[in-house]
Structures are given as structure tokens and as C-alpha cells.
Amino acid sequence: MxxxxxxxxxxxxxxxxxxxxxxxxxxxxxxxxxxxxxxxIGVIAAETEEEAKYLAGPLELMWARMATGSSDLSFPTREEASKYVYTPQEEAARQYNKGRFVIGSAANVAENLK
Structure with a gap:
């Protein structure tokens, strides 16, 4: 691209x-x-904000890897993503990509989609 x-x-x-x-x-x-x-639009909803963020972890990590040109493009597990330590470049990419998704509790997701 x-x-x-x-x-x-x-x-x-x-x-x-x-x-x-x-x-x-x-x-x-x-x-x-x-x-x-x-x-x-990517939506990840769960009963709580914390659970939704945990479920979104692999997606956020994958997007950060792609954005920084990582050679590791295997889809991470939730456990791997929750323990992963982002490099400064990956964290910047992760923050940049936050607008691509709606992540949160069902009530917050519904409100954000209005």
C-alpha cells in the first residue's frame, strides 16, 4: 500500500x-x-471494561506489529497479549490505532456507536 x-x-x-x-x-x-x-468498525464488547480490554489485546498487538513492520505477524493469544511489553514505537502505533475500534462494556459500546 x-x-x-x-x-x-x-x-x-x-x-x-x-x-x-x-x-x-x-x-x-x-x-x-x-x-x-x-x-x-471493529467492536469488542464484554460485561466489563477490563474484560473487553483483555479480549481486545491480541487485536491491538497485531495492529501494532503490522504498523511497526514487525516480522512476527502471527496472531497472539490473549495471554501473550496481556503479558506483552510494547516498545515505544509499538505503543505509539497502538495509541494511534485506538480510533479504529470500539472496545468496552456493552453499555459503553452502545453509547459510543450512537
Missing amino acids: NKVKRENYYSKSNIITTFFPPSHKKVMEHHMKEPKSILA
Whole structure:
């Protein structure tokens, strides 16, 4: 994927060049005039905030590893994630990615999704 500043990541031109490269031009011309949008959000809900954070640990660790170019892209267990000590770069990536997910108790998740 192209390196793009965060504020430009979701721009129409970046989406078209990233997800619809020139090799897909004939497919696009045949099926649609321009790309369509889809929205998905990761949600992890549990009875308590603490349990939700524990369940989200592997996902957060995996995203931090991908963001920092780690060669270890195996999906971690909950136990591994709960004991993992993040490097400063991984922690920065983890904090940066927090906006990608809604994590918490069912009540807090419902409120955040409104």
C-alpha cells in the first residue's frame, strides 16, 4: 500500500489509486463508474471494561506489529497479549490505532456507536 499521510488516507484519489490500480481499469469501467464505499468498525464488547480490554489485546498487538513492520505477524493469544511489553514505537502505533475500534462494556459500546 502507498505511504500516505493520515489526513489524506481516506481521500477519494488515494482510495482509487490504492484499491483500484490501473490494472483494474477495465474491471471498473465494466462494473462501475467509480469505487463505492463501505464502512466497517471493529467492536469488542464484554460485561466489563477490563474484560473487553483483555479480549481486545491480541487485536491491538497485531495492529501494532503490522504498523511497526514487525516480522512476527502471527496472531497472539490473549495471554501473550496481556503479558506483552510494547516498545515505544509499538505503543505509539497502538495509541494511534485506538480510533479504529470500539472496545468496552456493552453499555459503553452502545453509547459510543450512537
